Amino acid sequence: MHLELSQLSVHYAGRPRPAVEDVSFGLPAGGIGVLIGPSGCGKTTLLRAVAGLERASAGEIRISGRVVGGAGTHMPPEARRIGMVFQDYALFPHLDVGRNVGFGLDRMARTDRAQRVSEVLALVGLPGFERRMPHELSGGQQQRVALARALAPRPQLLLLDEPFSNLDVDLRERLAHEIRAILKAAGATALFVTHDQMEAFAIADAIGVMHEGRLHQWDDAYSLYHRPATRFVADFIGHGVFTPATIRHVAGKVVVDTPLGLLEDVAECPLPCAYEGGDCDVLLRADDILHDDDAPVKAQIVRKAFRGSEFLYTLRLAGGQTVLAHVPSHHDHKLGEWIGIRAQVDHVVTFDRSCPARGRALCQMECTASGGDCEPALAPPTQLV
Structure with a gap:
């Protein structure tokens, strides 16, 4: 170096x-x-x-x-x-x-x-x-x-x-x-x-x-x-929100259950036993949320910011959770209007919900094959390049 x-x-x-x-x-x-x-x-x-x-x-x-x-x-x-x-x-x-x-x-x-x-x-x-x-x-x-x-x-x-x-x-x-x-x-x-x-x-x-x-x-x-290593990095870089979710097994595979439905691209996520009860917060970026009129999940536009080629919409789900979405600017919806949205997340990133201070590193845990106990394998906050 x-x-x-x-x-x-x-x-x-x-x-x-x-x-x-x-x-x-x-x-x-x-x-x-x-x-x-x-x-x-x-x-x-x-x-x-x-x-x-x-x-x-x-x-x-x-x-x-x-x-x-x-x-x-x-x-x-x-x-x-x-x-x-x-x-x-x-x-x-x-x-x-x-x-x-x-x-x-x-x-x-x-x-x-x-x-x-x-x-x-x-x-x-x-x-x-x-x-x-x-x-x-x-x-x-x-x-x-x-x-x-x-x-x-x-x-x-x-x-x-x-x-x-x-x-x-x-x-x-x-x-x-x-x-x-x-x-x-x-x-x-x-x-x-x-x-x-x-x-x-x-x-x-x-x-x-x-x-x-x-x-x-x-x-x-x-x-x-x-792939933010800590909750602070996830919050500081780019636009996104933390939404309550649960990691669980469904039909023999691990999924992240969110207010927007199941997220299945979880190759880099912890196993369910990493968090108590599987409860966690999932990071949802604005570019993870797609406007889709045919989607079953609806959200209300509570704020919009014009960015030229797109709007940055702040959306409230029926359950009260807030998400952000980038939407092409020719889709000029009014404040208070309900639109269909769906999640398309390539990198599912989760954090410990019960103890945000532990968010200094991603809770990358592994369940041992023998007893299902979890041992932390926390990634260091820095690395050499």
Whole structure:
């Protein structure tokens, strides 16, 4: 692994709990990782610890196999060969683009420095911008210059803290795709911090979801959405609800009995004995619920949000349960109207209903063949990629 964190903790004096607690993950050379989570979850503190701006209280940080931070080790930031891009760009307003980009190349000969500045400006799509001043550039162009400056010294790791937060939403996602292509072309290893899920999905090879200082899951976007390891990840990523259900045997096979009928694609679900009485909560995403006028289950539209090509409907079932559904926008039903719906779930994900705190990991249990007793096989909240 190019960047590897092992049981990393960061504790501030006077605070009852660590800002970052027991975090482990790995990022291969050339990989792009993104940390997301609510405000105050510890993602920026973790990034600062990797940069050397915060000291680790426990665990280790390794870059290219070398320990740069840990309980007894602290390599200063300037010795770590790390490039940083901040949300405010931090360009020098009195220097032109060329001198901004070449700022960290003072040890190079003048001709070599000029050549490297030209190379990275071409890489970020701004060839010939050397003589422009920062105030003459758009926000997106300023962000590209900041990226070029960080890449110019050929750092072994690039850290980006909310790099698109000052840009409008449309530009944010487009620039995320473009910067991913730039980083891949440069062969750079990068770790981002953001609060924007769409931004994370656009740029990341691996995404870490943090909450209250802990890393709940480190995985690709598809797995976070369809196979969340904890209840928090399931709730934080995408649109969905938890609906009461029961796992039971029907005609010799395991099914999940929900208010929308039986769900049978349960290859990744626990057996009924995993939960007391088989009672659990099942995660139903908005794209798991299909509008079907011929379906026997009806639901009332209590809220609708227009999304251009589709509506996001909030629906109430006759039993009072709430579900969400994406419906093509030409199906413009009125609030209060009852429509037919059915569930089509490819990945049935269940959580312990009686003890939500146990939702720190999926209750992946196995019934032993001998006595039917259940033994926990809880998946760890983090994994190396």
